[in-house]
Amino acid sequence: MSLAEQTTDKPRTKPAEVRLEELMNAAEALFLDKGFDATTVSDIVKKAGVAKGTYYHYFSAKTDVLNALRTRYMDWYLDKIDSAMNACSQQDHREKLKQWCEISVIAYVEKQQLHDMLFHQVFHQSSNIHENRALQQIQTLLIVGTENKTWHVTQPELTSTLIYHGMHAAVDNLGHSEEYTANTLGPMLYQQFTQLLK
Structure with missing residues (x-):
């Protein structure tokens, strides 16, 4: 093979990202299909079409890929909410809260099976960085809204915890509720939460 032919060949490896x-993606699909415990690293590398050494270049254990999937999910979830809130007028904190409620429900329902697998079916510490990121997002909104006199929240940490976990509990109950659906839950949560913020 000539030098010119060698330099025009496609690279043999894909970029790291x-x-x-x-x-x-392979791990996520397998965890959803087989469950976390039943999936092996060998299953993951086979589905991804890579050598085991490639897996261990990125992850030292199966729980590491699970944590990476949790981070990816939370990045997607929080970015979706941030985009909706950033589209609101900067000082319209009530509309931002409304968007938080509605987009949280939409996002949660959209990937509920993935969320439940990542955060409910596999053990994780109750005090974890993923939940803290979501709580910080709503807590910041409550603090800024209080500073701008949109509402008066004296306990933003407690209130953000009630709002965040209230939303999660309501979505978890969607299949059993006779009062709300996935389409009506966001606006209903907003109405309930604004009562809490008076």
């Missing part, structure tokens, strides 16, 4: 994404 592509390879990482393929490993995570």
Whole structure:
């Protein structure tokens, strides 16, 4: 093979971020299909079409890929909510809260099976960085809204916890509720939460 032919060949390896994404996508699909405990690292590398050494280049254990999937989910979830809140007028904190309620429900329902697998079916510490990121998002909104006299929240940490976990509990109950649906829950939560913020 001439030198010119060698330099025009396609690279044999994919970029690191592509390879990482393929490993995570393979793990996610297998965890959803077989469950976390029943999935092996060998299953993941086979589905991703890579060598085991490639997996261990990115992750040292199966729980590491699970944590990476949790982070990816929370990035997606929080970015979706941030985009909706950032589209609101900067000082319209009530509309931002409304968007938080509605988009939280939509996002949660959209990927509920994935969320439940990542955060409910597999053990994780109750005090974890993923939940803290979501709580911080709503707590910041409550603090800024209080500073701008949109509402008066004296306990933003407690109130953000009630709002966040209230939303999660309501979505978890969607299949059993006779009072609300996925389409009506967001606006109903907003109405309930604004009563809490008076």
